[in-house]
Amino acid sequence: MKKKIxxxxxxxxxxISCENNRGAKDNPTDTKSQEVKDYxxxxxSLRIFETESxxxxxxxxxxxxxxxxIYTQIKFFENNVLDTLNSHFYDLKLxxxxxNTYSGKITLYSDLDKLKSPYTNTLSLSFQELEKDFEVKxxxxxxxxxxxxxxxxxxxxxxxRSIDTIVNGxxxxxxxxxxxxxxxxxxxxxxxxxxxxxxxxxFEKNER
Numbered sequence: 001m002k003k004k005i006x007x008x009x010x011x012x013x014x015x016i017s018c019e020n021n022r023g024a025k026d027n028p029t030d031t032k033s034q035e036v037k038d039y040x041x042x043x044x045s046l047r048i049f050e051t052e053s054x055x056x057x058x059x060x061x062x063x064x065x066x067x068x069x070i071y072t073q074i075k076f077f078e079n080n081v082l083d084t085l086n087s088h089f090y091d092l093k094l095x096x097x098x099x100n101t102y103s104g105k106i107t108l109y110s111d112l113d114k115l116k117s118p119y120t121n122t123l124s125l126s127f128q129e130l131e132k133d134f135e136v137k138x139x140x141x142x143x144x145x146x147x148x149x150x151x152x153x154x155x156x157x158x159x160x161r162s163i164d165t166i167v168n169g170x171x172x173x174x175x176x177x178x179x180x181x182x183x184x185x186x187x188x189x190x191x192x193x194x195x196x197x198x199x200x201x202x203f204e205k206n207e208r
Contacts, residue, residue, distance in 0.1 A: 056077065
């Protein structure tokens with residue numbers, strides 16, 4: 001008998017409206033208050049900001065805390081078509097396989113892809129909840145599977161890229177490392193942000 005696979009789409013909105021009903025409790029009022037408190041106690045909130053001008057649109061994803069705003073992803077659209085070559089973001093898909101088993105795929109779209117120089121890369125994915133890391137070479141996606149009672153993930157996606165280049169007529173190799181925090185919930189205590197002192201991406205408002 002073929003198993004049913006239930007897709008889970010990861011989407012962060014600027015305003016979080018509600019929580020799914022998790023079933024009847026002895027005291028639903030206390031449960032709701034505790035859920036709100038748990039969210040309010042989180043260190044970071046994920047938000048998406050949009051700017052639009054004529055036929056162009058920009059979406060930026062940021063981790064917001066009491067002290068800072070860290071931009072981690074940026075998407076450029078023209079005529080509602082995503083420009084993956086100049087954008088910098090990840091795409092995460094999770095599938096509930098049943099029996100507390102989840103299957104996932106994360107794809108990195110890097111703004112370094114617009115460089116025409118040959119390169120090699122290593123992509124690494126770490127999750128706080130899991131004991132193992134996932135790693136691939138010379139591709140921009142990682143497929144993974146894990147067991148859990150829920151789909152909450154707190155992690156870090158890191159790319160190590162070696163780019164062939166020429167400096168003053170000499171063949172050289174440029175090493176670039178970039179990391180993006182990964183979360184499936186809009187409120188998080190992602191420890192990788194401070195552990196790796198992540199500053200986020202820098203971009204100019206009129207860069208395109």
